Amino acid sequence: MGTKEKIVVKALEMFNERGIEYVGLRELAAVLGMRVSNITYYFPTKDDLVYAIAQELSRSNAAVIVERDRLTMRSFLEMMHQVFQNHVTFRCLLLSVVHLMAQNKYMAAAYQQTQNVRNATMRANLEILRASGYLTIQEEGELSFLVSALSLISRFWISEAAVSFREMSTEEQIDHYLTLVTNLLRPYCSSKAKKEMQEFLSDLQSKVLSHQEGAGKQG
Amino acid sequence: MGTKEKIVVKALEMFNERGIEYVGLRELAAVLGMRVSNITYYFPTKDDLVYAIAQELSRSNAAVIVERDRLTMRSFLEMMHQVFQNHVTFRCLLLSVVHLMAQNKYMAAAYQQTQNVRNATMRANLEILRASGYLTIQEEGELSFLVSALSLISRFWISEAAVSFREMSTEEQIDHYLTLVTNLLRPYCSSKAKKEMQEFLSDLQSKVLSHQEGAGKQG
DNA sequence: GCTGCATTTGGACAATGTCCAAACCAAAAG
DNA sequence: CTTTTGGTTTGGACATTGTCCAAATGCAGC
Numbered sequence: 001m002g003t004k005e006k007i008v009v010k011a012l013e014m015f016n017e018r019g020i021e022y023v024g025l026r027e028l029a030a031v032l033g034m035r036v037s038n039i040t041y042y043f044p045t046k047d048d049l050v051y052a053i054a055q056e057l058s059r060s061n062a063a064v065i066v067e068r069d070r071l072t073m074r075s076f077l078e079m080m081h082q083v084f085q086n087h088v089t090f091r092c093l094l095l096s097v098v099h100l101m102a103q104n105k106y107m108a109a110a111y112q113q114t115q116n117v118r119n120a121t122m123r124a125n126l127e128i129l130r131a132s133g134y135l136t137i138q139e140e141g142e143l144s145f146l147v148s149a150l151s152l153i154s155r156f157w158i159s160e161a162a163v164s165f166r167e168m169s170t171e172e173q174i175d176h177y178l179t180l181v182t183n184l185l186r187p188y189c190s191s192k193a194k195k196e197m198q199e200f201l202s203d204l205q206s207k208v209l210s211h212q213e214g215a216g217k218q219g
Numbered sequence: 220m221g222t223k224e225k226i227v228v229k230a231l232e233m234f235n236e237r238g239i240e241y242v243g244l245r246e247l248a249a250v251l252g253m254r255v256s257n258i259t260y261y262f263p264t265k266d267d268l269v270y271a272i273a274q275e276l277s278r279s280n281a282a283v284i285v286e287r288d289r290l291t292m293r294s295f296l297e298m299m300h301q302v303f304q305n306h307v308t309f310r311c312l313l314l315s316v317v318h319l320m321a322q323n324k325y326m327a328a329a330y331q332q333t334q335n336v337r338n339a340t341m342r343a344n345l346e347i348l349r350a351s352g353y354l355t356i357q358e359e360g361e362l363s364f365l366v367s368a369l370s371l372i373s374r375f376w377i378s379e380a381a382v383s384f385r386e387m388s389t390e391e392q393i394d395h396y397l398t399l400v401t402n403l404l405r406p407y408c409s410s411k412a413k414k415e416m417q418e419f420l421s422d423l424q425s426k427v428l429s430h431q432e433g434a435g436k437q438g
Numbered sequence: 439g440c441t442g443c444a445t446t447t448g449g450a451c452a453a454t455g456t457c458c459a460a461a462c463c464a465a466a467a468g
Numbered sequence: 469c470t471t472t473t474g475g476t477t478t479g480g481a482c483a484t485t486g487t488c489c490a491a492a493t494g495c496a497g498c
Contacts, residue, residue: 021318024485042445103241152379243453243455245454255478263457264456447490449489467471
């Protein structure tokens with residue numbers, strides 16, 4: 001692993017723990033056993049370092065794809081689950097989204113485009129679910145509403161969790177917000193969709209419980 | 220207006236324009252025609268200054284109340300509207316919520332309590348709307364879902380708008396997110412509620428249009 | 439062994455929030 | 469009118485931050 005990668009990995013770790021703004025380059029350098037200017041050699045600006053991390057998140061999120069003809073309510077929710085887990089892995093970015101966009105025009109542009117793609121994909125997926133008889137969406141307005149709402153949840157669930165559900169474990173947080181997603185979709189769900197949703201939630205919660213037991217054994 | 224108030228007023232103005240983190244005390248002092256240490260005399264810490272602003276937001280939000288026996292779907296939405304307008308007035312706080320909470324324990328505690336009160340009030344209001352035949356909520360789960368979803372929207376609509384709908388006017392942004400709120404509630408609405416909702420939205424949008432004309436005449 | 443280039447280093451810079459002793463100033467006390 | 473008092477205001481210091489640059493180091497290829 002080259003120096004550049006080492007920096008990115010350690011930076012992500014520390015940024016996630018304490019927040020991007022509260023980790024100084026000197027501290028990061030000290031942990032890495034190098035000097036500050038060695039970091040600025042690879043990343044002239046702290047923003048460049050953050051941007052490199054952001055690109056990794058993009059890559060991770062791009063990897064979460066289900067073939068169109070295999071999309072079910074269950075696989076849709078599992079996609080959301082994977083995206084949420086990526087958000088946890090890169091939580092420092094999502095917690096600082098507003099500041100990063102305000103400061104760094106380059107990142108703002110890239111983020112904007114990514115989000116446009118994500119929203120279009122979301123819309124397409126919902127349309128597939130309607131065509132497959134999972135969702136009973138009557139009009140365009142309902143579709144845009146679901147896209148908007150899912151986008152808002154997806155972007156900011158981790159921020160709300162950070163300020164309001166700090167005492168909950170990551171698994172519990174994800175469970176909470178995936179439940180929110182299912183409740184949002186429920187009024188538009190066919191009985192087939194509701195059944196898959198219920199199965200998904202039960203499986204999810206049993207995983208959360210087993211995680212808690214695991215944590216209990218450790219502590 | 221004493222020095223202390225002058226500082227708070229100007230700070231809010233500048234924080235809203237450029238973000239709390241990007242307005243230095245020296246710049247604020249220069250605009251106010253005083254020295255930095257004069258600010259720190261009244262607010263030993265920048266956080267203290269921010270906290271003073273936060274207390275003003277609390278006061279403004281506490282003023283948004285409708286008597287219980289007069290609560291209708293329309294007045295409920297108008298309450299949301301007023302809250303959203305308060306958020307605009309104090310937008311610097313909402314845009315930095317995550318960082319402020321991470322940094323300042325005192326503010327975190329105060330915010331937490333405020334949010335608990337707000338959620339309880341929201342729940343109570345929704346229950347009144349159900350009792351008055353506006354909402355057809357069947358089970359507890361639906362009620363908690365609506366409270367959670369409304370809380371998330373209320374906290375982060377302005378953050379999403381800041382990164383995604385920057386080109387929209389404030390009125391358009393508020394219109395968009397109030398529409399989101401109504402769409403969220405719609406599946407649980409009686410026909411009476413739907414009618415009031417529709418009236419509210421029409422009035423809102425005609426206001427937005429007149430605002431646009433006004434802006435057009437100015438520019 | 440020398441050259442050339444990527445890497446690493448130390449030290450500087452301006453800007454930030456915070457702090458403190460001294461100066462200022464207006465009103466009360468003598 | 470002078471002195472004292474206590475709330476303001478000031479200038480300058482401090483450590484810390486991100487950024488920058490010239491010099492030193494290390495290493496592969498000739």
